[in-house]
Amino acid sequence: MASVRAASRLLSKRVLSKTTTVPAASVQGSRNFHFSIYGKKKNAKVSDDISTQYPVVDHEFDAVVVGAGGAGLRAAFGLSEAGFNTACVTKLFPTRSHTVAAQGGINAALGNMEEDDWRWHFYDTVKGSDWLGDQDAIHYMTEQAPAAVVELENFGMPFSRTEDGKIYQRAFGGQSLKYGKGGQAHRCCCVADRTGHSLLHTLYGRSLRYDTSYFVEYFCKGVIALCMEDGSIHRFRAQNTVIATGGYGRTYFSCTSAHTSTGDGNAMVTRAGLPCQDLEFVQFHPTGIYGAGCLITEGCRGEGGILINSEGERFMERYAPNAKDLASRDVVSRSMTIEIREGRGVGPEKDHVYLQLHHLPPQQLATRLPGISETAMIFAGVDVTKEPIPVLPTVHYNMGGVPTNYKGQVITHTGGEDKVVRGLYACGEAACASVHGANRLGANSLLDLVVFGRACALTIAEEHKPGEKLSPLQPSAGEESVANLDKLRFANGNLRTSEIRLNMQKTMQAHAAVFRTGSVLKEGCDKMDAIYQTLDDIKTFDRGIVWNTDLVETLELQNLMLNAVQTIHAAEQRKESRGAHAREDFKDRVDEYDYSKPLQGQEKKPYDQHWRKHSLSFVDPKTGKVTLKYRPVIDSSLDEQDCAHVPPAIRSY
Amino acid sequence: MFVLRSLFTSARRHVVSPSLTVGRVFPGCSRAASGVVKDKEPLKKAKTPQGRFDSPEERSKEVLEKFPDDVNPLTKEKGGPRGPEPTRYGDWERKGRCVDF
Numbered sequence: 001m002a003s004v005r006a007a008s009r010l011l012s013k014r015v016l017s018k019t020t021t022v023p024a025a026s027v028q029g030s031r032n033f034h035f036s037i038y039g040k041k042k043n044a045k046v047s048d049d050i051s052t053q054y055p056v057v058d059h060e061f062d063a064v065v066v067g068a069g070g071a072g073l074r075a076a077f078g079l080s081e082a083g084f085n086t087a088c089v090t091k092l093f094p095t096r097s098h099t100v101a102a103q104g105g106i107n108a109a110l111g112n113m114e115e116d117d118w119r120w121h122f123y124d125t126v127k128g129s130d131w132l133g134d135q136d137a138i139h140y141m142t143e144q145a146p147a148a149v150v151e152l153e154n155f156g157m158p159f160s161r162t163e164d165g166k167i168y169q170r171a172f173g174g175q176s177l178k179y180g181k182g183g184q185a186h187r188c189c190c191v192a193d194r195t196g197h198s199l200l201h202t203l204y205g206r207s208l209r210y211d212t213s214y215f216v217e218y219f220c221k222g223v224i225a226l227c228m229e230d231g232s233i234h235r236f237r238a239q240n241t242v243i244a245t246g247g248y249g250r251t252y253f254s255c256t257s258a259h260t261s262t263g264d265g266n267a268m269v270t271r272a273g274l275p276c277q278d279l280e281f282v283q284f285h286p287t288g289i290y291g292a293g294c295l296i297t298e299g300c301r302g303e304g305g306i307l308i309n310s311e312g313e314r315f316m317e318r319y320a321p322n323a324k325d326l327a328s329r330d331v332v333s334r335s336m337t338i339e340i341r342e343g344r345g346v347g348p349e350k351d352h353v354y355l356q357l358h359h360l361p362p363q364q365l366a367t368r369l370p371g372i373s374e375t376a377m378i379f380a381g382v383d384v385t386k387e388p389i390p391v392l393p394t395v396h397y398n399m400g401g402v403p404t405n406y407k408g409q410v411i412t413h414t415g416g417e418d419k420v421v422r423g424l425y426a427c428g429e430a431a432c433a434s435v436h437g438a439n440r441l442g443a444n445s446l447l448d449l450v451v452f453g454r455a456c457a458l459t460i461a462e463e464h465k466p467g468e469k470l471s472p473l474q475p476s477a478g479e480e481s482v483a484n485l486d487k488l489r490f491a492n493g494n495l496r497t498s499e500i501r502l503n504m505q506k507t508m509q510a511h512a513a514v515f516r517t518g519s520v521l522k523e524g525c526d527k528m529d530a531i532y533q534t535l536d537d538i539k540t541f542d543r544g545i546v547w548n549t550d551l552v553e554t555l556e557l558q559n560l561m562l563n564a565v566q567t568i569h570a571a572e573q574r575k576e577s578r579g580a581h582a583r584e585d586f587k588d589r590v591d592e593y594d595y596s597k598p599l600q601g602q603e604k605k606p607y608d609q610h611w612r613k614h615s616l617s618f619v620d621p622k623t624g625k626v627t628l629k630y631r632p633v634i635d636s637s638l639d640e641q642d643c644a645h646v647p648p649a650i651r652s653y
Numbered sequence: 654m655f656v657l658r659s660l661f662t663s664a665r666r667h668v669v670s671p672s673l674t675v676g677r678v679f680p681g682c683s684r685a686a687s688g689v690v691k692d693k694e695p696l697k698k699a700k701t702p703q704g705r706f707d708s709p710e711e712r713s714k715e716v717l718e719k720f721p722d723d724v725n726p727l728t729k730e731k732g733g734p735r736g737p738e739p740t741r742y743g744d745w746e747r748k749g750r751c752v753d754f
Binding site for chain 1: 716717728729730731732733734735736737738739740741742743744745746747748749750751752753754
């Protein structure tokens, strides 16, 4: 597959052989053609400090943004606008980032359809997060939401409009009025049916106005990057680094994310010895197409579609006798997983179930669900009027990531207090400022991107000035990364990258998916630890350095592994059910008080005996050993006078 | 006439790369060498974007039809998603695919 991908590229190659040392002076001159640094061409120095076989190009900037999705672009041009010399390093072209696939809307309490207040949005988000979200970050996000949407609209994003010309807002899951008591709120703004696509293009177009240097198709390890086009190593020195690399859906066998969602930012942070937060909270959807990963809407079941197992039985009748196939998403996901575990799955590996729609009249399907036959044919290769669609629970979003405060600064927890890591910031799906907590509400993640992308840029502008002197760097900094690169490039073990990756994905899907219980998770942890060790036995085939997709996929696999082991260990340790993390053996939420009963007379549980806290996971990259610590949830909002915090309660919809 | 005919054939040989000159050459020649061109089959349009948009009947019927003037008749939303309301089942649905929930 690596060779096919390489062959399809139109770029010309000059393979850098092992013995040739490219003289320092000639790199800039003769290879300028390949360099594609957009923007400032000065201050790129080549040095032999790390290795003579891998000449390193040194760059100096005021700020580096890793990742050019919605959050990364917003941070990059926010910084450029503030006058900072910014580099945006991305492994994909900006408009190819996974944000482009986000077709839903973006929530903001603009109040165009009815009277609305951002404090109600705040309440809905806190409740949706199952009280694991940091209320100061949620306060910040929901208060900034109307301004952020108006700003996007001023950048040229073509939102849909009402007759009066105001932005049209529609009702979408989980949004209510008057703190849950006023009925459904209409808060979701959209751009026809491609909000994420339009957002990314708008931000990209806007960012070209500023002097950001784009380094496209550079794969990052720390702030050392491999240029995939010509195989050169680049070191980016900057006082400020923003991580906006997205989620890590690809650790699971079935996910909606692109192949490029490999949690690179989380892995970089882990290798730096910093924790990742709440990685066990992964959002699943029950009916994702087997193999393709696209989600089939719940409307199919709403219109009469049924889920069947290998015996042709409508198994939901056993799990939810009343609601049957219309039970809530987590019940359906768990039932499907239990059926598969008990051996009643379909297909050659018995690892999925069928969604049957052919018993419904085709006319009805065409009118109520237009386009579904096209979708089923393209992604599943089935004729929906004759055959059932193969489905299984699929990962959609990662609530966890790099822990930050509401300003976007990365934090770590030492001595019982949150401590800011100077110079490092994170935003978007890669970060966990914890606005989503244990469960993300629909249409909040695009909002999260723009608000916190902007927040990172503002915080950096507040605390630093453009052209600040850089702190001294060891000449051999990044040596480990280059050594790792070299080791992988010439790896000659027994297992291919694709094999190890498939093992990891299948294990995660079987053990750390929707159905979580002590024994299953423990078994999964042991298997994942063993698979982590097999990374030493990896075999790569492409020995070149130019557009070596084998090497890049192996680097991505290392990143995925780090995310996967943290996810499963954190899930195994958390002995409660909260939001997206639901366990069969611990079905209730374990808070400091039992909120289902009146608080009067209850004794507060000590911190180490309840679970309303964030998990912080550390990994030793050499051994793969995971250590877990915890950090309390921030319960106070930014301004208690303006917006009181929401005390925990039982979450029921 | 002889000169124009040869000009016509030589011009056709050069129509390998799609370009604006295609459009310009043929009408001119067909007007001048009228008897010659009418007997031949209608010339295929180049697959340039212009060529494709010129004949709307070639485009396949889209599953989700565009609203007249891009305004949804029920909700009066301008520039909104085509087809039935995407959030009608509680998630964001398009062509049977769920994109947000």
